Amino acid sequence: MGSKALLSLRDLRLEHPRAGVLLDGVSLTLERGQILGVVGESGSGKSLTGLSVLGLHPAGRLTGTMMFDGQDLTHFTAREWQGFRGRRAAMIFQDPMSAFLPVRRIGAQIEEQIRLHLPLSRREARARVVSLLGRMGVPSPERTAERYPHELSGGLRQRAMIAMALSCDPELLIADEPTTALDVTVQAQILVLLREIGARDASVMLITHDMGVVAQSCTHVAVLYAGVVIESGPVEAILKTPLHPYTQALLRAIPPLSGPRPDRLPVIEGAPPAPNARPSGCVFAPRCASVEARCQMRPVFRSRGNHQVACVLYA
Amino acid sequence: MTMLLQANELARTYTVGSGGKLRAVDDVSLALARGEALALVGESGCGKSTLGRLLMGFDRPDRGQVIFEGQDLATLSTKAMRVLRGRLQMVFQDSGSAFNPRWTIGQALAEPFRIHKRPWSRQSLTALLERVGLSPAFYDRYPAALSGGQRQRLNIARAIALAPQLIVADEPVSALDVSVQAQIINLLRDLQADLDLACLFISHDLAVVRQIADRMAVMYLGGIVEEGETLSVLAVPFHPYTRALVDAVPQPGKPLGAPLQGDVPSPLSPPPGCRFHTRCPIAQPRCAAERPALIHVGDGRKVACHYPLAS
Numbered sequence: 001m002g003s004k005a006l007l008s009l010r011d012l013r014l015e016h017p018r019a020g021v022l023l024d025g026v027s028l029t030l031e032r033g034q035i036l037g038v039v040g041e042s043g044s045g046k047s048l049t050g051l052s053v054l055g056l057h058p059a060g061r062l063t064g065t066m067m068f069d070g071q072d073l074t075h076f077t078a079r080e081w082q083g084f085r086g087r088r089a090a091m092i093f094q095d096p097m098s099a100f101l102p103v104r105r106i107g108a109q110i111e112e113q114i115r116l117h118l119p120l121s122r123r124e125a126r127a128r129v130v131s132l133l134g135r136m137g138v139p140s141p142e143r144t145a146e147r148y149p150h151e152l153s154g155g156l157r158q159r160a161m162i163a164m165a166l167s168c169d170p171e172l173l174i175a176d177e178p179t180t181a182l183d184v185t186v187q188a189q190i191l192v193l194l195r196e197i198g199a200r201d202a203s204v205m206l207i208t209h210d211m212g213v214v215a216q217s218c219t220h221v222a223v224l225y226a227g228v229v230i231e232s233g234p235v236e237a238i239l240k241t242p243l244h245p246y247t248q249a250l251l252r253a254i255p256p257l258s259g260p261r262p263d264r265l266p267v268i269e270g271a272p273p274a275p276n277a278r279p280s281g282c283v284f285a286p287r288c289a290s291v292e293a294r295c296q297m298r299p300v301f302r303s304r305g306n307h308q309v310a311c312v313l314y315a
Numbered sequence: 316m317t318m319l320l321q322a323n324e325l326a327r328t329y330t331v332g333s334g335g336k337l338r339a340v341d342d343v344s345l346a347l348a349r350g351e352a353l354a355l356v357g358e359s360g361c362g363k364s365t366l367g368r369l370l371m372g373f374d375r376p377d378r379g380q381v382i383f384e385g386q387d388l389a390t391l392s393t394k395a396m397r398v399l400r401g402r403l404q405m406v407f408q409d410s411g412s413a414f415n416p417r418w419t420i421g422q423a424l425a426e427p428f429r430i431h432k433r434p435w436s437r438q439s440l441t442a443l444l445e446r447v448g449l450s451p452a453f454y455d456r457y458p459a460a461l462s463g464g465q466r467q468r469l470n471i472a473r474a475i476a477l478a479p480q481l482i483v484a485d486e487p488v489s490a491l492d493v494s495v496q497a498q499i500i501n502l503l504r505d506l507q508a509d510l511d512l513a514c515l516f517i518s519h520d521l522a523v524v525r526q527i528a529d530r531m532a533v534m535y536l537g538g539i540v541e542e543g544e545t546l547s548v549l550a551v552p553f554h555p556y557t558r559a560l561v562d563a564v565p566q567p568g569k570p571l572g573a574p575l576q577g578d579v580p581s582p583l584s585p586p587p588g589c590r591f592h593t594r595c596p597i598a599q600p601r602c603a604a605e606r607p608a609l610i611h612v613g614d615g616r617k618v619a620c621h622y623p624l625a626s
Contacts, residue, residue: 041494267498
């Protein structure tokens with residue numbers, strides 16, 4: 001971990017008074033210029049991790065550290081969060097329709113956010129909106145800025161939302177399932193755009209359930225299971241030689257698009273633990289094929305080559 | 316060979332609020348043999364779900380006919396249609412809204428038997444639960460006790476309860492996580508083989524389609540643009556749209572190609588000529604003027620393109 005880390009989460013733990021432990025040891029590092037895929041199945045805590053970085057997680061006891069460019073976010077006051085969200089880190093969601101106000105024009109909404117954070121005149125802000133929309137690949141940006149959200153297609157709305165998120169030049173863009181609601185051909189367009197943004201504008205945390213999306217857009221990946229980061233590292237390394245039995249099983253369960261068709265897909269039996277009934281040892285142990293006695297203790301998340309993995313097999 | 320299900324030149328147009336005509340399905344012919352698994356593939360708005368509804372008899376086509384086991388669905392009385400329904404079942408994507416939350420799982424499973432006045436027993440229903448990999452202990456519990464994957468299993472159990480010949484499954488696994496999705500795909504394949512069940516899968520996910528369907532038909536703006544054996548279509552697509560769909564699927568170890576530009580045109584005003592020519596990377600002047608017909612090109616493959624990609 002060099003000193004270049006933009007965002008570094010260490011042992012982040014979120015305990016909800018009723019639901020139980022939602023995050024239980026999330027450690028990850030995002031360096032400038034990286035696109036980090038945060039991948040996991042429903043309920044693994046991947047969206048919560050993104051929300052925590054913006055201080056938007058549900059009320060509960062949050063422990064651990066969240067270092068962003070040298071500052072610990074866990075000690076932020078409400079006022080500090082206001083200057084942080086949208087300005088230094090911004091988030092986009094799966095459904096851009098609900099992120100925009102339906103009764104105001106797209107351009108006006110982006111303009112509002114710019115003027116909230118930056119000392120620009122209305123005219124300067126408008127020029128910035130148009131140039132942003134253009135950079136996001138929106139055709140005829142002046143005209144599109146005058147449209148209402150429902151007048152745009154899903155793909156264009158997602159581009160407009162990315163433009164809004166990037167409007168104040170944040171250093172970090174958190175994208176939560178940005179392509180899940182889109183058709184594959186449009187998804188491919190947005191993934192190309194996100195890669196350009198990662199190379200040009202901001203570091204990206206891409207939250208997704210789709211290993212294929214991670215493979216094509218991310219430089220690094222952190223795999224979450226039941227609120228725990230169980231493996232992380234550069235994308236090629238993780239895809240080529242996954243170390244954790246869960247990562248291995250997850251990759252095997254994806255139906256292939258070429259080569260021989262398997263008679264049966266390998267599956268992971270059972271289901272992830274509920275937040276209020278978590279195993280005290282390794283969280284994956286109840287479903288793991290290589291489980292052994294040592295798994296009763298929570299494995300340490302440690303480096304192995306260029307991976308980091310939490311499994312006794314690599315202790 | 317007589318076909319189990321046959322659709323001849325189906326067309327369905329909806330009139331939308333402003334008086335516009337939305338051609339959801341435009342001149343589609345399709346056939347499904349006994350025990351065969353066929354997938355309808357396409358992006359949102361291509362008409363695949365409407366076609367599924369027409370084939371189920373939920374909606375009547377404006378033109379063309381749907382023939383199931385030699386009977387034209389349009390000529391059947393409500394009563395005759397009701398009898399047929401037992402042999403023609405549907406599975407939807409959202410298993411959460413498919414069950415009455417106040418009925419026990421046993422009651423939900425007994426419903427098809429009750430409607431069709433067939434005998435059932437607790438024993439036969441628990442056997443059905445086990446058939447789809449659910450514990451008989453769920454019999455007296457409520458759907459809320461089930462996870463998403465388990466609910467989809469229950470949904471499938473109810474669809475196969477009356478031993479149908481055909482199941483139409485609209486995006487049966489797209490709401491599920493990868494590991495659960497694999498379980499349901501395996502289950503569907505097992506049932507299909509064991510019960511000699513014909514299946515029509517409606518899906519946008521090519522990797523899933525490759526795993527469960529023998530044959531596939533690709534739809535774009537209400538029409539079929541390519542049809543053939545799944546493995547062969549996905550390995551060597553002839554239509555440029557199929558090619559673009561295959562290339563757009565993000566996969567480990569494969570660089571992302573240049574994506575198709577633009578969006579699917581509105582079905583309210585589909586382009587003249589070939590419906591795909593506005594986004595096609597190899598379009599020629601002829602494509603804007605003349606609509607290509609879906610023609611046989613050998614090996615059971617069909618394609619609707621003036622300039623099909625060379626193999």
